[in-house]
Amino acid sequence: MLNKYPLWKYLLILLVLALGLLYAFPNLYPDDPALQLSTQKATSVVDEKALQTAQQALAEANIELKAAELTSAGGTLRFNSGGDQLAAKPIVAAALGENYVTALNLVPTTPDWLASLGAGPAKLGLDLRGGVHFLLEVDTPAALKQRLEVASSEMKAILRSDRIRYRSVEIDDGILSIRFLKDEDLSLAEDRLKDEFPEYVYSSREEGNSFYLDAGFTEASKAEIEAYALQQNLTTLRNRVNELGVAEPLVQRQGSNRIVVELPGVQDTAAAKRIIGATANLEFHLEAGLDDSSANVDTLTFRDGSGRTARLDRDIIITGDSVSDATSSFDENGQPQVNISLDSKGGKQMSKVTRAAVGRNMAVVFIEHKSRSRFVENEEGKMEEVRRSYSEKGIISLATIQTTLGNSFRITGLDSPRESSELALLLRAGALAAPIYFVEERTIGPSLGAENIKLGVSSAQIGLLVVMLFMLIYYKVFGLFANISLALNIVLLMACMSMLSATLTLPGIAGIVLTMGMAVDANVLIFSRIKEELANGLPSQQAIHSGFNRAFTTIFDANITTLLVAVILFAVGTGPVKGFAVTLSLGIITSMFTAIVVTRAQVNLVYGGRKNKKLYI
Structure with missing residues (x-):
């Protein structure tokens, strides 16, 4: 029989609509x-x-x-x-x-019974919900210095293995200087180091009774390191934000050495700020001997608050840059630990150093470059935030090297599971190639977001009202069917955004308004086709059947091309463009269901199987 759905199809439509209502319902509970x-x-x-x-x-x-x-x-x-x-x-x-x-x-204020079903409100973007905008500056000179410090350790190891005598190695103002007592030793060292480190420019000089070999970066090498530091920090920050589960954050480069991070609608912004702001890294050092009185020794304090100290060689074995994976767990005594996996280069260096240092102590040093803020009263009597950058360096653990270490080992001596999980997260997300500092922290206030929501909702309401009035006046009862489908389409769209944890932005609201027009556009095509079939003398039942079937191909082609464009926008766009693409894509999918399936179900219930009944269209 024409224009009749089987019972299972009606039940399936009701089930989909019921789930849509359920998962759209939490959006009525504001945070x-x-x-x-x-x-x-x-x-x-x-x-x-x-x-x-x-x-x-x-x-x-x-x-x-x-x-x-x-x-x-x-x-x-x-x-x-x-x-x-x-x-x-x-x-x-x-x-x-x-x-x-x-x-x-x-x-969130979502009722527990809804939350237990996994239902929650759609996430709002920075322009609607408000959020935090960070402007971070990458300390590129520190990246150059860090690279020189690592090179210093490697150069000293090469000179010792080749039995080339040197007195000291110093780094000052981007120049690594090696002091020799004999000119012959300097010449041998220069020939050897040029082969191993061709990226440096070498020069020699004589001062007093000493000969110096200076190594500095070429302009090309310097630019490459600075660019790498910025790109690596950009990637690392994105990884850290992704580990935090932030929905559609904005992490992008600004200028030559700055990075913008925007976090909309984060459930725990304090944790996000701590993770992003902590430029944590690890360094592994051997403990200096008690009789070692050279200047190549630093005294550091343990991070456990015990006040203990240890004297460490300044030479770095490896840094956190060599960490390929890190996971938190518990040792055999139930104490938190971090399991470390190194890349091939780091594993070889660790193996090389520890092979010759069995029986000595090795320290794991945790380094954080952070900024501290406090509020002070300015000249106008208003509270003003003042920031100060500082670094913290402390020993996590100091353990005896029992055997040669390779690519995998563990770090113990951590105070809590929270500390071990955060350390693992920071190392797993990638070490920062250079310290970063907060230049600006700006808050997009909830009041501005509320105003944007009010304007966006008003525009959607006006658009919805105009479309519904047009459909009712022009298509009468069939226009009512289309309006019901349109309302259900918006419900299903919000439900999909909630279930997928998609972020709603101001451009996203524009996408919803556009979806309204596209949703009724499908009904307009169907209803116009039915009118044409009636004008050609077809009975009402055949006209309905022909109108839906023949319009489907046109509707499908039009929507699939628009969907492809929306997918491309999402793939190549950022920020607001993605917000628009998300709502447009979901709106196309839900409108295909409501405009065709739901509308036809209504028409079938009212007109299906009834001969010669007049159509109010």
């Missing part, structure tokens, strides 16, 4: 603006005392607090409005001091 509190160091946590200090400071400032709670990630302070949230940040930061990180956050 609470909040402050996320955490500590600068992974070894310490936010406690009840810190939470009470923050609450007292807010009470004195007459800022209303909706709720305060301790979570596994730290402390959370909820507010009734974005304005209270922004006003509270400098007050809480000043009250807690420099050892705490105070970050803007949005806490």
